[in-house]
Amino acid sequence: MNRIPTGKSWAAGALLAACALACGAVQAQSRAPAAAGASPAPVAAPANAPSASAGQAAREIVLAVRGQQPLPLSAAPTRVAVGDPEVADVKVLPPGVNRPGEVMLIGRRAGTTEVRVWTRGVREPQVWTVRVASDVQAALARRGVGAGTQVDAAGGYGILSGVAPSGEQHRGAAAAAASAGGDEGKVVDLSVVNTSGVVQVEVKVVELSRSVMKDIGLNFTADNGPWSGGVSLQPDLAASGFFGALSYASRDFAASLRLLQTNGLARILAEPTLVALSGQSASFLAGGEIPVPESGGLGTQNVVYKPFGIGLTVSPTVISRERIALKVAPEASELDYANGISIFNGNDNVTVIPALRTRKADTTVELGDGESYVISGLVSRQTRANVNKIPLLGDLPVIGAFFRNIQYSQEDRELVIVVTPRLVRPIARGVSLPLPGARQEAADSGFNAWGYYLLGPVGGQQMPGFSR
Secondary structure, eight states: OOHHHHHHHHHHHHHHHHHHHHHHHHHHHHTSOOOOSOOOOOSBOOOOOOOOOTTOOOEEEEEETTOEEEEOOSSOEEEEEESOTTTEEEEEEOOBTTBOOEEEEEEOSSEEEEEEEEETTOSSOEEEEEEEEOHHHHHHHHTTTTTTEEEEEETTEEEEEEEESSHHHHHHHHHHHHHHTOSSOEEEEOOEEOSOOEEEEEEEEEEEEEEEEEEEEEEEEEEETTEEEEEEOOOGGGGGTOSEEEEEEOSSEEEEEEEEEEEEEEEEEEOOEEEEETTOOEEEEEEEEEEEEEEOGGGOEEEEEEEEEEEEEEEEEEEETTEEEEEEEEEEEEEEEEEEEEEEOGGGOEEEEEEEEEEEOOEEEEEOTTOOEEEEEEEEEEEEEEEEEOTTGGGSTTGGGGGEEEEEEEEEEEEEEEEEEEEOOOOOTTOOOOOTTTTTBOOOOTTHHHHHHHHGGGGSEEETTEEO
8 A cells, every 4th residue: 555655656756857857958949949051160169178167267169150069068958048149049959879968059140148058967057158250250260360369249349359469460350350340340459469569770881982093194395405395294193292203304304204003992881770669750860960051032141951971760560570561761971072062252261062972772671570681782883094195196106105194093882781670678677788988988087187198008098088
C-alpha cells in the first residue's frame, strides 16, 4: 500500500521535470529566429574561456554583420538571453552524437551587446560581450588595417578607442568608426597613435670646389737708334707679384718671360638640424642680413635686408615609423665680393654691395626613421682657354711662342645635399647636456689674462679663459 503512492509521487516528479526542460527548450528556440544564409567568417574571437561566474569578466567575441559563430558549451543550454537582438541574435542547435546542444551567434547590425547562456547543471550563466563590426570594419580587419583599435556603436555614434600603431592605421580605423555611426558618420575618437609626433631633421650640405689656372707670356723691347719696338703679353696677375720670371737685358734689348700657375681646393660643409612636430612647419637660419639700397619714390632711397647663411625649413608628417612624408627646403649662402656691385658716392667714396652665392633645394620626399635621401646633387665643370698673340707672328712654329700669351683655367664643383629624418623623444628630466665649449671655458679670475701674458701656453691655457 505504501509503495504505490511512493511510485506515483516519483513518476509525477519526473513528469514535472521533463515538462520544465521541454518548456525551457521551446522558450529558447522561440527567442532565436532562423539564421540567415552563408555569411563571411567572423573577424576574430576565440571563446574558449571557462564559465563565467559572479564577479568574473565577460568574454568578448567579435563578429561581422551577417557573420555566424557557435558558442562552445560544456552542457546543453537551458536558457539564452540577448541584450539587444537587433545587434546580435542566437539560434539554439539540437544536440548530436557525442555533442551537446550548441548556441549559434548571428551578427545583425554594427554595435555591442551581451549574451547570457544557462546550461544544465550550472547555476551561474556564461556571459559573452559581442561586438558586431560593420562591413567596412570587417574588410579593413581582414587586411590588417586598424589593428589595436576598437570600434563601438552607441546612440548613432561610432566610438573609436585603443592604440593605433601608425597614422595610416588610425585613418582606417576612423573610417570604420564613421561607417558604424550610420548615415551621418558621427565619430567620437578616443584613440591615440603609438608613434612619436616629433621629428628631428638632419641636413648635410657638402660642396667641393677645385680650380686650376695657368698663364704664360713674354714681354720684350728693342731700341736701336731712331727705331724702337716691343711686345707685352704678360699674365694678368703678374702685377700682383705671384709669378715666376726669367729676364734678359742689354743696352738696346730687354726681354722677360713670366709664368703663373695656381691650384685651389675648397670644401664647404653645413649640417643644420631642426626639430618639428608632425604636421607643423619649422624654420632655422644661422647667418645674418645684408642691407641693400634700392631707389624709392620722389628721389628717395630705401634699404632692403637680404638674409644669408645656413637656413632650413621643414614640414614633416609622420605616417608610420617606416613612412615619414617630409617637405624640406635647405639653403646655404655666403657673401661673394668678387661679383659684387660698386656704388660711387660723393667725395670719391666707393661702396661695394656683395652678391650672394647660394645653394638651396626645395622638395618633398617620403622615407623611414633614420633613412637618408640625397635630395640634390650637382657636378659642374667650367673650362676657359684664351690665347693672345701678334697677328701672323704668333702663328709661326717655335718662334711664334715669343708673340703669344696663353691663359687656361678650369674649375670643378661638386654639391650634395643629404636629408635624414628621425623620430625623437624629449630628453629625460634632470639630465645634464654637454654643450659646445663648456669644458674648455673657464670662469674669469684676477690672474686670467695677465698670467697667460707672462707664461703663455706653458701655464696650461690654450687661450686666456680657455683650458686645453
